[in-house]
Amino acid sequence: MGPAHSQKTRWWGDLSIFASAFFFYLSTAVVRWGAGRVEIDAAYYVFARFLFGIVTVMAVMAVGRTGLRVRSYHLLIGRAVFNTIAVYCFYKAVALTTVAEGNILNMTFPLFVAVFSWLFLKKQREAMASLMVVVAFVGVWIVLAPDLTHFKSGSLWGLASGVTAAAAILYLNLSRRDHDTNTILFFMFGIGAIAIYAVYHRHIFWPNPTEIFYLTLCAGLGVIGQYLLTIGFRYVSAVEGSIVSCARILMAALLGPYMVGDPALTPAGWIGAFLILGANVYLAVRRVGG
Numbered sequence: 001m002g003p004a005h006s007q008k009t010r011w012w013g014d015l016s017i018f019a020s021a022f023f024f025y026l027s028t029a030v031v032r033w034g035a036g037r038v039e040i041d042a043a044y045y046v047f048a049r050f051l052f053g054i055v056t057v058m059a060v061m062a063v064g065r066t067g068l069r070v071r072s073y074h075l076l077i078g079r080a081v082f083n084t085i086a087v088y089c090f091y092k093a094v095a096l097t098t099v100a101e102g103n104i105l106n107m108t109f110p111l112f113v114a115v116f117s118w119l120f121l122k123k124q125r126e127a128m129a130s131l132m133v134v135v136a137f138v139g140v141w142i143v144l145a146p147d148l149t150h151f152k153s154g155s156l157w158g159l160a161s162g163v164t165a166a167a168a169i170l171y172l173n174l175s176r177r178d179h180d181t182n183t184i185l186f187f188m189f190g191i192g193a194i195a196i197y198a199v200y201h202r203h204i205f206w207p208n209p210t211e212i213f214y215l216t217l218c219a220g221l222g223v224i225g226q227y228l229l230t231i232g233f234r235y236v237s238a239v240e241g242s243i244v245s246c247a248r249i250l251m252a253a254l255l256g257p258y259m260v261g262d263p264a265l266t267p268a269g270w271i272g273a274f275l276i277l278g279a280n281v282y283l284a285v286r287r288v289g290g
Helices: 003-034 042-064 073-096 099-106 109-120 127-144 155-175 181-203 209-232 238-245 247-259 267-289
Strands: none
Touching: 003 042, 003 073, 003 099, 003 209, 003 238, 003 247, 042 073, 042 181, 042 209, 073 099, 073 155, 073 181, 099 127, 099 155, 099 247, 099 267, 109 127, 109 155, 109 238, 109 267, 127 155, 127 267, 181 209, 209 238, 238 247, 247 267
8 A cells, every 4th residue: 555545545534533523423412402302311312323323234234235244253242342331421421411521521532542552551651641641630620520629420421431432442443453344333233222222221112203303313423423433443543543533522612502502611621621632632643653
């Protein structure tokens, strides 16, 4: 592969991941738009997303006359399990806090990608990188507790989504080496739908037309985002892809008051968001240049 072609595919990967960030944001905005209009639990939104996703994947495979190409069940199942937990925690955070706060805390996953790399890869242990992790955690605390004293318990769902999403991203990056997009998504959506229904079936019911609209819109946007994310990671590394995804931090902070009626971020909230963003940028640039 020549340099020009390599650069082109890398840009395609970056663009795909950036677009996925926008669709993921819109998907969470639907949860807020539906609040007060429909009584839908976060688990139902997640189940609808996975159900819509598995149907989409099967349709794509049928049209393309392609089948599953499995080389490592361990990687596919690991990706599915951690992604399911991350998505549920993410939607729960949006439901209990704000769209901006849920998205910002979910976007701590590049930080945890770096932490996991530091724990398991000795060559990733470097003083400046460790300092940036500390800076990012300061940003996380500021977002969790803008007054620097008490934090909202609902925010912990957002932080949990960041931790589990980091594990899911690492599994995705490894899975992309041996599996095509449809195989990865088939396992992810299929296992996710079964797991969510098994645990939260009491929250899943036959919806009326209005509920179908919100469930379908949220699920469709999320599935588009998932496809774009999975395609993008075919061309970039886990850390490179993570940093492009960080655009969602600014999207959530800037668009929240206009799109979902969220309160504008406080000065402390902006400081926390930029500390997380800045640390993520450093860690990504260090990984690419190292």
